[in-house]
Amino acid sequence: MHVEATPEKPRPNLAAVAALAGVSPSTASLAFSGSGPVSAATRTRVLDAAAQLDYAGPDPRAQSLRRGRSGIIGVVIEDRLRDAFRDPMNIAMLDGIADETGSLGAGLLLLTENGEGAASIRNAPVDAVVLIGCSTSFAAQVAIFRQRGIALVAIEAEPMDDVLAIDLDNRQASHTLARHLASLGHRCVAMVTLPLDAARTRGPLTEEAIEAATGYTARERIRGVREVFAGSSGVSATVSSIEEGLLAGLELLADRDTRPSAVIAQSDLLAVGVIRAAEQLGLAVPADLSIVGFDGVKLDGLAPYDLTTMVQPAVEKGRAAGRGVIALLSGEHPRAVSFTSRFHRGTTTAPPRVAS
Amino acid sequence: MHVEATPEKPRPNLAAVAALAGVSPSTASLAFSGSGPVSAATRTRVLDAAAQLDYAGPDPRAQSLRRGRSGIIGVVIEDRLRDAFRDPMNIAMLDGIADETGSLGAGLLLLTENGEGAASIRNAPVDAVVLIGCSTSFAAQVAIFRQRGIALVAIEAEPMDDVLAIDLDNRQASHTLARHLASLGHRCVAMVTLPLDAARTRGPLTEEAIEAATGYTARERIRGVREVFAGSSGVSATVSSIEEGLLAGLELLADRDTRPSAVIAQSDLLAVGVIRAAEQLGLAVPADLSIVGFDGVKLDGLAPYDLTTMVQPAVEKGRAAGRGVIALLSGEHPRAVSFTSRFHRGTTTAPPRVAS
DNA sequence: CGGTTCGATCGAATCGATTCGATACGTCCC
DNA sequence: GGGACGTATCGAATCGATTCGATCGAACCG
Structure with a gap:
């Protein structure tokens, strides 16, 4: 006997199953969903018919239309x-x-x-x-x-x-970090912020940029820092990553005349990048440069450093x-x-x- | 004038928009999908009506039912x-x-x-x-x-x-790693594998476990290694992570009598874990223990090590x-x-x- | 000027299930 | 024996859009 595979294999639907089981579609639906009184015999008949037709269960697309929920x-x-x-x-x-x-x-x-x-x-x-x-x-x-x-x-x-x-508590938490640095004696701190707006540009943290920022988290954290270090500036990052922190850090630390004594990075990843930048420039952390992060990520391999940060x-x-x-x-x-x-x-x- | 907000706000549908625009639902659909001839004037009318009703566009649930595609x-x-x-x-x-x-x-x-x-x-x-x-x-x-x-x-x-x-090329790649170790003179190597089956148990790599393994990648990589080191054994991990690699490594290296001279980890993460285990046990890598991984992840902070691995x-x-x-x-x-x-x-x- | 073609629009069927109200049939009790 | 009740099942409407074929005018051409 040779089997002729039909190239077209229309998926069976609930109606087909119901027809084969000799019940109405509504009953078949009840049998599947279990949300209604169906006799055990009928349910079995429906399920058998489904198995026979290789029916995989109600179509989720139709369900979600009818129910108004997609899950x-x-x-x-x-x-x-x-x-x-x-x-x-x-x-x-x-x-x-x-x-x-x-x-x-x-x-x-x-x-x-x-x-x-x-x-x-x-x-x-x-x-x-x-x-x-x-x-x-x-x-x-x-x-x-x-x-x-x-x-x-x-x-x-x-x-x-x-x-x-x-x-x-972004503002408050950043405030805490800033106070920590202030209490250590830092007066010249710079920030490396999360993206400020949809453009995600890396660049100096000008007053205009801060003013126009749509990134809520970045703005709040800046605000918290500025409550302690009024007018403090820095660099905005394009994304929260180590590489980006490195780039921002290099930008921030390149000029030894304007170099801050501490950097407040708005994420731990950025902070690690800044640490790398400091290393590249031959600065010792924390002796030459203090660095704080934000998040409390356990960054494997950051050893020997233990990052000062806010754990969220x-x-x-x-x-x-x-x-x-x-x-x-x-x-x-x-x-x-x-x-x-x-x-x-x-x-x-x-x-x-x-x-x- | 006081606005009375109806608590019930039935979302408008395409039919409502069509009615307001004075066209049939079919035409309204065409106007939205752009897949048919619709005069510019009509399209504008439909779009205006939609705006007026605050219609957000065709319901994706209905679309996916009709189209048979959900996207x-x-x-x-x-x-x-x-x-x-x-x-x-x-x-x-x-x-x-x-x-x-x-x-x-x-x-x-x-x-x-x-x-x-x-x-x-x-x-x-x-x-x-x-x-x-x-x-x-x-x-x-x-x-x-x-x-x-x-x-x-x-x-x-x-x-x-x-x-x-x-x-x-899991088998071949693992073979390459094993050959590398063999050519260095290693004779006693052990593996730390990816999960073998759905149970994801950590445990010794028995013949039965290997035989019953349903994890294709793990099995192929084991096979590749065994083409070089017949009968080599090791430990299976529950997941590909550094922590798990550490645990597996400790299990593998604990007994100094049975300790292998090299470990083939089936992922870089596991390999890093094994390195950590070696460090904890006071073993120098690679002097006391050679370790290879798999994947070619650039693991920041693995310094001073540069992991020998297959980059995929x-x-x-x-x-x-x-x-x-x-x-x-x-x-x-x-x-x-x-x-x-x-x-x-x-x-x-x-x-x-x-x-x- | 009549036939043809093309573009715009409409009607109606369809996708596949869910669910409300109605129906039919036993059973129970007074 | 008849009315009340409960259970199992069914019919039909509905969710919201898409799409095929039909229709209707208008323009075009010989």
Whole structure:
């Protein structure tokens, strides 16, 4: 006997299964979803028919149309996936989100800030969206999702109506770091900041640049530092990474006349980059240059340094965001959450060398 | 005048927009999709009506039902997001996939091997799926997706019908590493492998364990090593991470009588862990112990070591997978792709110390 | 001037399931 | 024996868009 494989193999649908089982589509649906009274015999018949037709279960696309839910949660990250994932903070948050939403059976759809096509933020089939920190084009994104009627959770973002905020004490924490340096005797500190705006340019931290900054996290942290070191300046980075910190550090430290005695980097990755820059320039850390970071990433291989930094609860932030999503989707009105960071004194800060 | 906000705000649909614009739904659809002859005047009228109703565009759920496409590509990764993202290889591959599929406008949906609910592998609304390497429950997953009629691309997996394979020369590359050690004079080498099966247990590499292993990558690499060092043994890891490598390393090196003169770790992360273990035990690398890895990750902070390893084109693998997905979705029949690794001689290998 | 063609628009079927209300049939109790 | 009740099942409407074929005018050409 020779088997003739039909090139066309139309996937069976619930109606076909129902027909084969000799029941109505509605009953077949009940049998699958289990959300209604169906006799055991009937259910068995339906399931057998399904097996016979090689039916894989209700089509999720049709389900999501009918139910008005797709079971998918969008996570908006930076433009370049690789950049976003290079920072352990983002991964930790993603992990926290997945932790909580996983119980709900929802999947995470990665969305980029300016993607086009079927899965852009304009038309991804998501039930809710988490905007992961440091977004520089926040307002525009919020407008889109609000129009689409999609629940929104934002990590570290400007407070906004209809957006559940998961916040961090960025200003206060930066203030703490700055005070630490001040108390050590530093008077001339410089910053290496996270991206200031959607353009993500590396460059000197001019007053105009700060004024025009749309990056909430960067701005808050600058503010915290300036509460202690009024008018302090620095360099803005294009992304949170070690390489970028190195470049920014070189820019900052190149000129020995304007060289600061301490650098406040807005992430641990950037801080490590600055340390590398210092090493390249022959500066000893912390003797010649004090450096602080932000995040509290355990950076394997940073030895012999132990970075002075603010440790923030990244996974917890993600969890809170995940719980927020769940609450919003069940029609509740969760309240904004705010996390605090903890000061960690490492070995990368010391009193400034006395001017020679 | 006081505005009365209706608590219920039914999202407008295309029909409502069409009605307001005085055209039929079909014409309104054409106006939005641009895939048909519509006069400029009509299009404007429709768009105005949409703006007036605050219509955000066609519902992606309905679109995907009608079109039979969701524009979403699933990526199946390990159970724990954090574990998966800890290995730069996975991120690199993800990045490569995103690079290619992004042009298609598709989003990446993160799926875990044994998730439940709306976004499990049984019922995620995806058009295609990429199984990222080292999957230990490959066959079961393939069966599910095949039944659902979803296009499949697998990175480093057993060849299978209807599955586009993106392969790496795991066996050959491991053979190369083993030969390198052999040529240095090593006779007693041990392995630290990637997870062998879905159970992901850490334990001695018994013959039975190897025999029963479902992890394709791990098995191939073991095979390559054994072509040179027949019967060589070692320890299997639960995940590819530095910590795990440390634990496996300690287990392997604890007993000084059975201690190997070289360790072949199946990933760079594991190799770093083994180096740490050696350091903890007071062994000098490479004088007392040679160590090789696999992947070619640039591990910042591994200094002063430069790991001897096989450099594999991870991003390229991801890109190939992405291109494969695109090809499959456009009905083509792309051919399997195979990548090769490049030997990198670092400073972590040397001739064995002569037995005292 | 009549036939043809082309462009714009419309109607209606369709994608595949869910769900509300109705129906049919037993069973139970007074 | 008849009314009340509960369970299993069914019909039909619905979710929101896309798309094929039909229709209707207008322009064009011989």
